[in-house]
Amino acid sequence: MAIAKTELEFMKEALPFWNALSQNQKERIEATASAFTVKKGQSLHDGSQDCLGLILVKSGHLRAYILSDTGKEITIYRLFERDACIFSAACMLKNITFDISIEAESESRVLLIPTAVYNELNESTLAVSGFTNQLISSRFSDVMWIMEQVLFTSFDRRLANFLLEQSAVEGSDTLHITQEAIANHLGSAREVVTRMLKYFQSEGMVSLFRGGVTISSRKKLEKLSEK
Amino acid sequence: MAIAKTELEFMKEALPFWNALSQNQKERIEATASAFTVKKGQSLHDGSQDCLGLILVKSGHLRAYILSDTGKEITIYRLFERDACIFSAACMLKNITFDISIEAESESRVLLIPTAVYNELNESTLAVSGFTNQLISSRFSDVMWIMEQVLFTSFDRRLANFLLEQSAVEGSDTLHITQEAIANHLGSAREVVTRMLKYFQSEGMVSLFRGGVTISSRKKLEKLSEK
Numbered sequence: 001m002a003i004a005k006t007e008l009e010f011m012k013e014a015l016p017f018w019n020a021l022s023q024n025q026k027e028r029i030e031a032t033a034s035a036f037t038v039k040k041g042q043s044l045h046d047g048s049q050d051c052l053g054l055i056l057v058k059s060g061h062l063r064a065y066i067l068s069d070t071g072k073e074i075t076i077y078r079l080f081e082r083d084a085c086i087f088s089a090a091c092m093l094k095n096i097t098f099d100i101s102i103e104a105e106s107e108s109r110v111l112l113i114p115t116a117v118y119n120e121l122n123e124s125t126l127a128v129s130g131f132t133n134q135l136i137s138s139r140f141s142d143v144m145w146i147m148e149q150v151l152f153t154s155f156d157r158r159l160a161n162f163l164l165e166q167s168a169v170e171g172s173d174t175l176h177i178t179q180e181a182i183a184n185h186l187g188s189a190r191e192v193v194t195r196m197l198k199y200f201q202s203e204g205m206v207s208l209f210r211g212g213v214t215i216s217s218r219k220k221l222e223k224l225s226e227k
Numbered sequence: 228m229a230i231a232k233t234e235l236e237f238m239k240e241a242l243p244f245w246n247a248l249s250q251n252q253k254e255r256i257e258a259t260a261s262a263f264t265v266k267k268g269q270s271l272h273d274g275s276q277d278c279l280g281l282i283l284v285k286s287g288h289l290r291a292y293i294l295s296d297t298g299k300e301i302t303i304y305r306l307f308e309r310d311a312c313i314f315s316a317a318c319m320l321k322n323i324t325f326d327i328s329i330e331a332e333s334e335s336r337v338l339l340i341p342t343a344v345y346n347e348l349n350e351s352t353l354a355v356s357g358f359t360n361q362l363i364s365s366r367f368s369d370v371m372w373i374m375e376q377v378l379f380t381s382f383d384r385r386l387a388n389f390l391l392e393q394s395a396v397e398g399s400d401t402l403h404i405t406q407e408a409i410a411n412h413l414g415s416a417r418e419v420v421t422r423m424l425k426y427f428q429s430e431g432m433v434s435l436f437r438g439g440v441t442i443s444s445r446k447k448l449e450k451l452s453e454k
Contacts, residue, residue, distance in 0.1 A: 066374070066375065068375070070379070074374075074378055096364045096367065097371075098371035098372065123357070126350075126352075126356055129360060130356060132360055133360050134322050136360065136363050136364060137320050137321065138322035139367075140323065140366075140370070141324040143371065144324075147301075148293060148295070148325070150374070150378065151295070151299065151301055152296070187378045
């Protein structure tokens with residue numbers, strides 16, 4: 001799985017530490033990086049089982065989530081074009097003791113620097129270590145936001161927020177997403193989502209169809225999400 | 228507030244990057260580090276208002292928590308002897324967008340490297356950058372643990388866990404902590420804590436007194452916490 005020239009160019013541009021690398025280091029990445037396509041719904045990383053390396057999203061989008069023993073989930077962050085993720089190389093990070101899973105939410109093209117290579121760079125080069133730091137901090141902030149939402153925000157507001165976010169991701173007011181999937185994003189139960197969506201429908205904010213939700217009043221949803 | 232020789236020695240030992248520093252860098256820390264005592268209940272860091280620097284606990288213990296607009300809290304981690312905290316220098320960390328507060332849970336002696344000094348070290352020295360990385364990763368893991376607890380663990384089990392942890396911290400089965408304070412640790416409401424503690428009492432796990440809780444059956448609590 002060698003990497004095409006255009007994809008290598010994309011990587012050079014997207015990684016802020018590239019210019020701080022030595023010629024040797026650059027060649028090592030060029031020789032070991034790979035690119036692959038992940039289908040919608042396909043898993044890319046599954047907890048501590050995997051330790052692929054640093055991934056960089058070239059197109060499409062991924063979601064990272066945690067999973068309980070009983071199969072309950074919550075989405076902790078999403079990755080879009082040019083976003084990098086270090087938790088797919090979590091084994092190289094001391095003190096990271098949690099497992100996350102990553103799957104594609106739409107067909108995605110992903111570039112990869114293998115863990116061993118990235119770890120070498122991280123341990124020898126200040127600019128790479130600084131980048132790792134920023135990546136972890138950024139995801140940490142995402143997770144703190146989710147935690148504040150879960151703890152301090154009412155469920156109606158979280159659901160309104162999610163529908164608006166999902167609409168931005170899909171670029172449409174018609175969201176092809178099941179109530180089960182919404183529950184998994186929000187760390188909630190399907191019954192709770194169903195009840196709240198029916199309430200939203202009765203208030204004229206959304207209309208429900210088999211396998212999805214249509215936003216009928218963006219204004220009302222936005223008002224609720226800002227409550 | 229200069230730093231005493233014994234406290235400087237403690238700092239040298241507790242900071243794993245010390246030996247990787249240049250003579251100049253060591254002298255810069257020695258000249259700028261300070262030490263101070265924080266009384267029980269006193270605030271040490273209050274969200275984005277403060278940006279003290281890297282703190283290192285010499286004795287006592289601190290708790291870090293987040294606070295909602297409505298005054299609801301949850302403890303996200305605790306710091307004990309030799310623990311360092313970087314979020315008291317959060318302003319130097321790119322991509323950290325959340326605010327935490329830190330207060331002393333018992334009278335504590337705290338050593339401090341000012342933000343500007345630590346930031347210089349962090350941006351120039353790989354060993355320091357690696358240490359920052361490990362600190363952030365470690366707190367991130369703490370927060371993920373809390374999040375999993377909040378999302379996936381029943382409240383009775385979380386409360387049992389908390390009482391056992393608190394007993395280890397206080398070194399006693401008699402815990403001088405109000406139900407309000409327990410609620411703040413767990414991100415819950417006082418009423419919920421009261422109800423569950425009364426249930427624990429009826430099951431012979433604890434007995435309640437004004438201003439505190441006594442663990443009467445550690446065995447039963449442990450069994451519940453492992454459920």
